[in-house]
Amino acid sequence: MPDGAHGETLLSNVATDVRHDLSQPAIELKNVVKTYVNAAGSFTALRGIDLEIGYGQFVALVGKSGSGKSTLLNMLTGIDHPTSGEVRIGGKDIYNMSESKRALWRGHNVGIVFQFFQLLPTLSLLENTILPMDYCNVYSYADRPARAMALLKMVGLEEHAYDLPANVSNGQ
Incomplete structure (x- = not known):
């Protein structure tokens, strides 16, 4: 049926x-x-x-x-x-x-927005966004950077993609 x-x-x-x-x-x-x-x-x-x-x-x-x-x-x-x-x-x-x-x-x-993000301080915002994709193996290795950039763009952070977490405000 x-x-x-x-x-x-x-x-x-x-x-x-x-x-x-x-x-x-x-x-x-x-x-x-x-x-x-x-x-x-x-x-x-x-x-x-x-x-x-x-x-x-x-x-x-x-x-x-x-x-x-x-x-x-x-x-x-x-x-x-x-x-x-x-x-x-x-x-x-x-x-x-x-x-x-x-x-x-x-x-x-599952997706949760935490009160305080637990980003790895030595990785850029782009790399921090790609990291969960590596663990979940959701996207191909080649597609992960573009997907991560699209996600950063959705929240207005594409201009900060290569910045370290310490270089953006907590609100960002």
């Missing part, structure tokens, strides 16, 4: 070979808990988080410092494991994937 039959729209995710039913949540957290343990004791950053986000929805995480916003983002992007609970993206529990499969999934499906 073709995609879209019976009113359901499906997307194919090449990185994980998963098909997504758009009538289901794009992101779903079920009773997610994250507790950090160190020599001083334990600290629970997330307590029983239940969340559903649909395809096409825009969401903002707002809260005071230390309220768990970054921890939640780390759970949603497969960077950090929840202590308990489920994190489903497109219906698939991303923590049932191997670390290498999750890294591949992240490289093909």
Whole structure:
């Protein structure tokens, strides 16, 4: 039966070979808990988080410092494991994937703009933009510089492509 039959729209995710039913949540957290343990004791950053986000929805995480916003983002992007609970993206529990499969999934499906960029100080902006492409092997080696330059142009930084991060403002 073709995609879209019976009113359901499906997307194919090449990185994980998963098909997504758009009538289901794009992101779903079920009773997610994250507790950090160190020599001083334990600290629970997330307590029983239940969340559903649909395809096409825009969401903002707002809260005071230390309220768990970054921890939640780390759970949603497969960077950090929840202590308990489920994190489903497109219906698939991303923590049932191997670390290498999750890294591949992240490289093909996740984009985050961090408050403070973690650019390598000895690489130009162009080289810093190419670097993730090297890890994900998304574009051919020959196509990566042009793709990186196009991305820099999209955010108005093409004139700074060969500058080091220290030579551009934090806002740039």
